[in-house]
Amino acid sequence: xxxxASLFTRHSGQxxxxxxxxxxxxxxxxxTGLWSQTLNTLIDLMLASQQPMFMAWGGSRTWLYNDAFIPxxxxxxxxxxxxxxxxxxxxxxxxxxxxxxxxxxGQPVQMDARTxxxxxxxxxxxxxxxxxxxxxx
Numbered sequence: 001x002x003x004x005a006s007l008f009t010r011h012s013g014q015x016x017x018x019x020x021x022x023x024x025x026x027x028x029x030x031x032t033g034l035w036s037q038t039l040n041t042l043i044d045l046m047l048a049s050q051q052p053m054f055m056a057w058g059g060s061r062t063w064l065y066n067d068a069f070i071p072x073x074x075x076x077x078x079x080x081x082x083x084x085x086x087x088x089x090x091x092x093x094x095x096x097x098x099x100x101x102x103x104x105x106g107q108p109v110q111m112d113a114r115t116x117x118x119x120x121x122x123x124x125x126x127x128x129x130x131x132x133x134x135x136x137x
Contacts, residue, residue, distance in 0.1 A: 007040055011047040013067040018081055019043070027082040028060040061085035061100055 008020035025031045029039075039057060046053045046066045054065040063085050070077045073088075080088040089096055099109050 007044055008047075011044075013047060014070070015065060015067050015081070016047050018078060019047075019064075022082055024082065028058055028062045028084065029082070056085040056100060061104075063088050 008016045010016075029035065042055060042057075043064060046055060046064065049066055050068055052066070052069040052072055054063065054069050056063055061084055063080050063083050065073065065080065073080050076088055085100065086093055086097065099111070102109050
């Protein structure tokens with residue numbers, strides 16, 4: 001069994017199943033066999049977590065998320081998987097794009113629900129968020 005097959009099948013959740021069934025070669029991430037160890041490790045951690053987690057990976061900020069994040073996505077699920085983050089959250093581009101730029105520049109960000117409300121963007125179920133960079137090998 002290759003690393004991606006075991007990565008997805010060792011988790012029992014809905015998103016592990018969706019990730020296993022997805023044709024990643026049609027996404028900006030490309031075929032799973034070409035994914036870095038860093039991406040594999042982060043996906044493994046995310047799928048194992050009971051906390052809502054997401055990743056926006058790579059130059060197109062490809063959206064990946066776990067089962068606990070599904071309620072936050074609401075009707076954007078399941079179509080959000082594997083899409084560029086700004087396609088998923090276009091209505092919040094003015095709020096999110098500067099945050100993504102900061103994280104992709106290597107700086108962590110933290111926003112609480114009060115900050116989200118002031119910005120006019122607060123998805124259902126979201127209270128506070130923290131994002132940090134992951135350096136790919």
